[in-house]
Amino acid sequence: MTNENLYHLLESGFPTDDQSLVLTSPDRPYSYQHMQTIVNRYCQYIKTIGLRPGDRLAVQTDKSPEAVFLYLACLKAGVIYIPLNIAYTATEMAYFIENAGPSCLVCSPNNQVALTPIAEKLGVNVIETMDAQGQGSWATQASQMSEASDTQPVRSDDIAVILYTSGTTGRSKGAMLSHENLRHNAQTLHKLWGWKPGDVLLHALPINHAHGLFVAIHCALLNGSNMLFLPRFDPATVIKLLPEATVMMGVPTFYTRLLTQDNFNKAVCRNMRLFISGSAPLLESTFEAFEERTGHRILERYGMTEAGMITSNPLEGERVAGSVGFPLPGTEVRVMNDSNDRLPDGEKGMLQIRGKHVFKGYWQMPEKTREEFTEEGFFITGDIATCIDGRITIVGRGKDLIISGGYNVYPKEVEQVIDAIENVLESAVIGLPDPDFGESTTAIVVPSDPSAPPTDTVIIQATKAALANYKVPKQVFFLDALPRNSMGKVQKNKLREQFTSGHS
Ligand code: MCA
Ligand code: AMP
DSSP: OOOOHHHHHHHSSSOOTTTTTTEOSSSEEEHHHHHHHHHHHHHHHHHHTTOOOTOEEEOOOOOOOHHHHHHHHHHHHTTTEEETTTTOEEEEEEEEHHOOOOOEEEEEEOGGGHHHHHHHHTTTOOHHHOTTSSSSSHHHHHHTTTTOOOOOOOOTTTTEEEEOOOOOTOOOEEEEHHHHHHHHHHHHHHHHOOOOOOEEEEEOOOOOSSSIIIIIIHHHHHHTTTEEESSSHHHHHHHHHHGSSSSEEOOOHHHHHHHTTOOOTTTTTOOOOEEOOOOOOOHHHHHHHHHHHHSSOEEEEEETTTTTTEEESSSSOOOOOOBBBEEETEEEEEETTTTTTTOOOOOOEEEEEEEETTTBBTTTTTTHHHHTBOSOOOOOEEEEEEEEEEEEEEEEEESSEEEETTTTHHHHHHHHHHSSSSSEEEEEEEEEEEEEEEEEEEEEESSSSSSSOOOHHHHHHHHHSSGGGGGGGGEEEESSOOOOTSSOOOHHHHHHHHHHOOOO
């Protein structure tokens, strides 16, 4: 059997000179040889603690090179990797651990005390730590291991990663991505975006989501490139490092924040060949201001957790502001009406997709999986799009979703927390236009006793205690009642209009 392990493919891109750099973090550089040694040790440790192919290892750590090596070691061992955002609270973590059933949890030492009893109660056998410098009990244990480790043979359909994505019902779903799903997208993007010898990636994205973990890192590794690896996006550091880079990927907030810096200019971008944007809509005004300032036309692409990348503006050819470009090679797309009939060019409808990069379903949610695929095997994205001469434009969302700084916030999840607060009758959470985050999460709250409404501090504190910080509403407004249609459904568009124009 040929080895379909994604690690096997990534390794084929590693440079022959194994002293070449793979990751340059602010603390230290790592060569390909050094990375492989660490990956092998981690892989051996995964085996030593008894994890077998198909077992699950959950990780909630700060971004570090070692966290990337842990991902690669899981691939190599055939163990399913589950990255979890460092911002998740203990309450959110309890859900993920219960749902995913990992055998091992690697967490930040800062969260160890809170997470250990939860994880133990939920049957996690091994709990290790990894700090923001990649140190901790995991690295200490693994340093005792052998420097050699075989890559586990897997079948193409075997699951490599489970990525959690929130749901409109308020319950997160684990999207199962196979080795083939990831391989297909990685090879396609590497070719499509013209990666070439000498490319250097500036990596400032988080690594617990598809954008920073797969799109960015897979392309760089397949190319045998170096990554200038930052713990987080900081405009001053990015501007300092950009002259050494050729490719950067970011969410639109990266680009709007760079444009606020006076020293961000053509000279800083002199060696850059490609700026890529995604995860949220890039405003036409940002696209234009960026071109004016740097001479670069940002390449916007569109994707989602369940499928990786789906469409992209071309490398050569016209990059159109406001459009997400053409389906990737190997991706079928269609725009459909409510009766599941294909719409003519230019008409708005639900975007459906099919291809080898589309996920294998939601972990332990077969019904939810069935609901989101058509009989012909197309995945229903939830995004409203138009298609004109093959070019796709995302014009809206069929799902109640806010995208803030590239992170998805599902209003239902926030509403459930607010509705449980004393003296709250009900709430509606909406996204309002925001120059920095694109959309800013806003809570509209109806008190049960209007004479003694909860304060906005109470609302903010309660959501902060239960949810990751990026889901916490930036503003709270109070109303006596929510606008509803004749079916009783809350009219969020009316709320958006009312509070956007400031008539609260
Ligand atoms: C941080 N905060 C946020 C966000 N990030 N609030 C709303 N939305 C956010 N995205 C909170 C902080 O916790 C803090 O709260 C306050 O807002 C201000 O934080 P700030 O310092 O401005 O934030 P930051 O640390 O600079 O982060 C902003 C960021 C970051 C750089 C835009 O959110 C980021 O890296 N986003 C990228 C997300 C991403 O990679 N998405 C890809 C998903 P407090 O003051 O209370 O502590 S994958 C995907 O979507 C698909 C596959 C695709 O197509 O790519
Ligand atoms: P997630 O599931 O967190 O990966 O978020 C995926 C969602 O982000 C998609 O369904 C889209 O709604 C949105 N998205 C990603 N890229 C773009 C883009 N370039 N333009 C508009 N929306 C985007």
